[in-house]
Amino acid sequence: MTSRRRLQMIGLAASIVALVVLSLIPHLTSATDTQRWAQALYIGMAAMGLNILTGYNGQVSIGHGAFFGLGAYTSALLMHQHGWQFLPTLLVSAPLCFVVGVLIGFPALRVKGLYLALVTLGLAVLFPDLTKHFVHVTGGTNLVALNRTELEPPQWVPTWLSAIGRDDQWAYYVTFALTVVLVIATYLMVRSRFGRALIAVRDHEAAAETVGINAARVKVLAFGLSALYAGLAGSCSVLVDHLANADKVQTFQLSIKFLVAVVIGGAATVIGPLIGAGVIVGLQWFISEVLPRHVGSVGILKRTLGNPAASPAIFGILLILFVFVMPDGIVGGLRRFWTRLMSGRSGAPPPTPAPLTT
């Protein structure tokens, strides 16, 4: 077996283990922890979308919190004000986010790099104001909070995955299933002609056009697709968190979270963003729930590590240290480690740089 083939086998085995473990989560942990896992999954979904745009196509966006919010508000309003079930709302929120994404993608044909990042930042700071202007729902605010009855699964869902309320298994499994679908879709897309076009346009737009790739179409589509992923993630968040809400700080921080998940998981890898999202949610849990309980009452430690006000600082510093150690993300780092391991064992020539795609 070649090193690459063996890597694929390990990848397959790991995927199966991950699938099994993830599908058991609601039965293994408390409702609160299940919710946390579901949050990691929906952040991962949005990050996978951003990865299509940023990782594979090289366009940076720091405004995907807005698409996420659009998806969330669409689902929440349809459920709360029009009595829809959750699943049908996806048929509205996904196309809507795709279309809006495409529309935002058009200026991106001319505006590039940092300038584009800034335009998308504008999106993230404007979106909350727009919701405040147009949405007056729960208590007359721009919050859309859902009742327990509105979050219930449809009747055909078997009981063992629908114990709604106490432990939110339905919310988890819907998010999980959608995540799996998106992972497979991404995997297939990356290997398709479109996937190769994405990368070609990222690496050299003008050169890509000389081989017959319609760069404009590819870039606009990438925007639309990534918005669709983010929108689906937002829809799932309604089921998981029981509400849709937008504030400047939160929308901006979500946008940042997606980008961080892409980079620390591994940009331009299929599964990286999902792992990155897991790391972010896990770290935040560790910093705000575990750390304060274990630093004891020693003055200086309690005032720093155990102080809730310091939790963003701890997160930020860990983030910086993380990219120092693994600048190509977890998946990239693992791949490098594997290559080194294999070359050491078989006495093969020194490792060649890892390919960009999985």
Place this chain on the structure above:
Amino acid sequence: MNHRGRDRRGPSNSLRALALCTVLALVIAACGSSRRSGNTTGNTGASTPGGTTPIIDTSNCPAGQDSVGVSGNTITLGTSLPESGLYAPFTAILKGERSYFSYLNAQGGVEVPKGSGKKYQIKLVDKDDAYDAARTVTNVNSLINDTKVFSLFNVVGTKNNLGARDTVNSDCVPDLLIASGAVQWGNTKFPWMLGSELVPYPLEVRVFVDYLKKNKPNAKIAVLKANDDFGQSYADTLTELIKGTNLTIVQTQGYDPESSDVKSAVTSLAATNADAFLLGATLLACPNALTAMGDAGWKPIVYMSGTCVSKLLLGAAGKNADGLLTVTPLVDPADPGNASLPAMQLYMQQVKKYSDADATDGIVAYGWTTAALMARILENSPKLTRSSVMETARNFKDGTGIGLELPGATWDTSATDWFLGETFQLITYDATAGHTKKLGPLVNLDGKTAELSPQSLLHS
């Protein structure tokens, strides 16, 4: 399958039933069925045989959950508030609360019911939500399901509590003394929530409108509001209350609550040369707006949101704040004239003992007083169950002398009155002295909040 399906549809019907029962209960209660407080037989909802009509219908509450959160001689309360991020200054509230509960526990604890001799220690579990409503909901669920708190206490923020509204009302967990002066806590469909002693925002507007009707009945009013539900409730209430008067709104400007730059907005308002200025703003936007007003040479009658009453913010505005009107539900800890009050001396001494907070900060005083109010509600409850405590809070009487409550003021609620902080003091700022001064007697608008509130906020 069918059977289960019906089960699942159940709650929707039962919720409607709950709402209906609540309304019925209210109507009955309003029709003169008087209910004595401190009833030792215990009024725990529908299970109470005969006697008085409870305000809260508990027939749809989950079984066996009524005394969760009390173990041995400890009552566990839970709170969620921003302890990190841009709204971390609110952590000072927690310091005031902890000081009071530490003081109370050192005295032996809270006696429930009063006179029974049975004393409980109070344990307060806090969770950080960074002012993000989604995180608040997660925290509330975790406090209820994992920590197993008896009651939620002083959870900060309007949207933050609205997000958890369905959870606390379906699970029948008291969400007591919500840290927000919003009127949404008067929504009778959700009886398990009660706002704290903060003056409901519409009452502030009412006081201002009354003042203008008396002193400047033809006044043109300019409004600065924060672009969120907080600012909106000032603007909406004003629009409602000036109907049928000779008062008019000449211009309304919004400002971004994440920023404190209001100069251009105030310049624009000043250009109208309005007679009166309503400041539905908070934190640094207040002094900045007053400074901009002074710069423009504009001298209207100013009403500033009670949320801005602090030595720090008023001091920053200096002479531009002179003579403004506002309200407070508490004795000002920054005013040296109050130092001789016994309640103030106790407060100063205990806050110093149990925390590193600045005791002259009004927000610490608010935390302290709210904790004292919580203890009083527990004391008055005939039984230590969630339904009994909530019922007591909904029918709270003789709320005087609590924490730093104004001498002579009373905080109470009833079947028809869902708000506590309806007696308060109109005050004016004296820039030369550097603190606020009373203006007239206590204002008593007990039971008036619901009718003064914009109905769109109250019922949605």
Place this chain on the structure above:
Amino acid sequence: MSLFLTQLMNGIGNGAIYASLALALVLIYRTTGILNFAQGEMALYSTYLFWYFTDRGMPVIVAILLTVVLSFIGGAMIERVVIRPVENSSPLVLVIVTIGMFLALNSIVQVQFGSDIKTNLPRAYPRHVWRPGDVQISTDTLVLVGVLILECLVLYLLFQHTKLGLAFRAVSSNPESSRLSGVPAGRMLMLGWALAAALGALAGCLVIPTLGLQASSMQSILVFSFAAAALGGFDSPVGAVVGGLIVGVAQSLTTQYIKSLSDIVLVVPFALILIVLMVRPQGLFGTRRVERV
């Protein structure tokens, strides 16, 4: 008319603030090629230092000078310790590092200096408002504009008329060949960050006393500074200044004349950017990058 002029002055005052921070962004962009998300929070930290010094009785001018010097050193250290190790990584990694600093600095000031609002920051000058013909002009505005002009002048002299500036320009336009020709590129990068931090510190010390200091003080300013830099062109100091002024003025005139947008004021600067960038993707004063097949 006097109202228009007053709003114009308001806009110019705010614009000068945005321009100062945008200049710092441009400096870092030109040296390290990244968008520094932490620029506002670096200035925030400096301003808290300034508060700390004056709160303990240091004279205002001394405190400002000390803060600027410390920030200069701090900026150089950040480049050396935090940026240098990932210097050759992808731009995405650099963005993540500055986001990490953004989160960390905002939280560190709260832990170190307390999360309560500070309003007792002294101004370095007496405050006065003139009203010639009903137009308001305050010393705040004059000082902010004056400092901006001073900053531009110093940077101009430094870059165009000193050997150091020449080396700096060489490094920012072509790091590889300037390294080959013996210019200490590393030190030049440190200089870029140091200057940016010092500029931010100066802006913070002068602006924040007019607004009050809290952990969120710099964030909305930074958003407008980003807008300013994008509008003017990320590699153009002139663009940063012009962009800042345009954004500031657009903001105050919107507040005055387009009441229907009063709760979504941010629409105007961002719409403006979008329109400008559609026509000139490199910003008003930016240089176009040529791509070859």
